[in-house]
Amino acid sequence: xxxxxxxxxxxxxxxxxxxxxxxxxxxxxxxxxxxxxxxxxxxxxxxxxxxxxxxxxxxxxxxxxxxxxxxxxxxxxxxxxxxxxxxxxxxxxxxxxxxxxxxxxxxxxxxxxx
Amino acid sequence: xxxxxxxxxxxxxxxxxxxxxxxxxxxxxxxxxxxxxxxxxxxxxxxxxxxxxxxxxxxxxxxxxxxxxxxxxxxxxxxxxxxxxxxxxxxxxxxxxxxxxxxxxxxxxxxx
Numbered sequence: 001x002x003x004x005x006x007x008x009x010x011x012x013x014x015x016x017x018x019x020x021x022x023x024x025x026x027x028x029x030x031x032x033x034x035x036x037x038x039x040x041x042x043x044x045x046x047x048x049x050x051x052x053x054x055x056x057x058x059x060x061x062x063x064x065x066x067x068x069x070x071x072x073x074x075x076x077x078x079x080x081x082x083x084x085x086x087x088x089x090x091x092x093x094x095x096x097x098x099x100x101x102x103x104x105x106x107x108x109x110x111x112x113x114x
Numbered sequence: 115x116x117x118x119x120x121x122x123x124x125x126x127x128x129x130x131x132x133x134x135x136x137x138x139x140x141x142x143x144x145x146x147x148x149x150x151x152x153x154x155x156x157x158x159x160x161x162x163x164x165x166x167x168x169x170x171x172x173x174x175x176x177x178x179x180x181x182x183x184x185x186x187x188x189x190x191x192x193x194x195x196x197x198x199x200x201x202x203x204x205x206x207x208x209x210x211x212x213x214x215x216x217x218x219x220x221x222x223x224x225x226x
């Protein structure tokens with residue numbers, strides 16, 4: 001029972017390089033999300049996908065693109081990385097956990113842009 | 115503009131004490147309020163949640179208190195243990211948009 005799996009766990013990029021963060025969930029959830037976490041800022045929504053075939057911008061979408069490849073997979077792409085994108089990135093899917101409803105998060109990708 | 119305001123930013127509690135973390139919101143369209151617990155190097159994990167038609171929900175040592183008129187809710191950790199040391203986030207769901215907004219987090223340190 002893996003839940004939400006993110007790869008890679010760590011990445012260092014040079015300014016201007018591109019990369020794709022991968023996310024997959026095995027809980028048959030419809031909705032998936034990408035958040036970034038910065039000290040003192042909490043979790044900020046980058047993009048989300050309410051269902052397969054749809055994507056929408058969140059609070060901080062600039063500099064990112066996403067692809068909902070199928071129901072299981074939701075990727076985040078940085079086309080031209082900037083130091084301001086140094087952060088911890090979390091993918092999540094939304095559904096029930098026991099009697100409560102909310103997100104199941106992956107373990108995160110720690111990205112450093114130099 | 116932060117939709118959900120969380121305090122304190124950090125909290126130190128002795129083992130066996132009560133930890134209290136507070137959150138406030140303005141948007142009356144929020145309809146669901148979960149709390150998440152995050153250990154270092156891990157993703158946040160859903161801890162407990164409450165709907166606004168209920169004033170209190172308890173699960174083991176964790177209790178959410180909800181004050182709809184004041185637009186505030188809080189997490190109480192009774193008999194706090196060193197293993198509870200983590201960062202806690204409150205959140206609120208905007209029903210029509212099915213989005214969750216998070217507080218800025220509280221780092222809890224329970225001293226043995």
